[in-house]
Amino acid sequence: MTTPSTDLIFAPVGIAHLTNRNSDLLRAAAAGRSALRVTTAAQLNGVPHFGTTVTILTVFAFAAHAADDLGLPATVVFDALENAPAEHLERGGEQYTRTVGDLIDAGRLNEATRTDGFRRLLDWARDRSGVPYEVRPYAVYQNLRPVRECLHHIAQQLDAFAPICAPTDGVVKVRPRCPACRLMEKAGKHLRITTLPDAVQLDSICPDHGPYTEHVPVNGGGWYDANTPVRSIQKGYLLAAERELYDACSVSVDGADWGGAWHSQVLAPGLATLGVPPHDWPVSVFTPLVVDRTGGKLSKSLYVAKSAYADLPELFLNLDILLAEHGDHVLDTLWTEVSRWASDPHRLHRSYTVDYFAALLNEHLPARPAPRAA
């Protein structure tokens, strides 16, 4: 019997010629280390959607594969980004945001609805893979000593990092928030970054409460929002430091949209500018993208706006419902699939369309749930 998975033709890409199994990607970096630390991240935007679900399952499958092949215990570290924007406001022509964490603190968002879906998925993947996990909130992450050291280095070399982190407007976005109302200016027009001997000082202006200062010591305390390029470079720096801190091979596993141009234009120049030696760089592994029929990344915002995706398989439009009602069946089917990606280079280094998944799920799900009234 043929299945969507065995029907495929795999045109090997460059890296698949270099590796027999995907654990080869880690072999040199893991030599002499006592553990594997496999890190991934997601914004706490609510229930994990399909692409995030596939990525998280692949992270655990990859960690289990590498642990088996290399004979080292693995841990998954899940960076839960509660600094994702949850509220957008315009004041005086400027854009301001508040984060998921701010709205939870203010009692305007229920923390459980933001974390339960991820927790359930992480628990399922842990139980299936045998790989334990830790959740690291952004509030903890941004306060870690290596992350603060990296921030201090970036603040000292803003001219060098501006073209890397902000090629359009030159504003490196390390944002403080108003201590009174937690509004944060998105574009950073009022942002001033000052380097002190053992701290970074961030100055900005709240449209309602006026000027304010956030003191961000290297030793911890205070809070700032690092935008995506800054956070990405900090994460590379942190994972390099964690090789020694945990005597571990640090691995970062993320969706393939963090490879290619992002890795070559942002992460690699960022780590090189920081002077991190290449042998300390974390191993970056990229999980396949789930793409629509035109080859574009499946986007949650567009996915929700069904009219923009009229051509998607009908089953796929109900996938959030499928996951809610047939969670374990869906996850079992996906696990079998991503476990093959995890070990086989030909299956890892490629994208998969929604039609591919629709065929896979149609074949394996026992019965289709009745469509829910709109």
Ligand SMILES: [Zn+2]
């Ligand atoms: Zn304010």
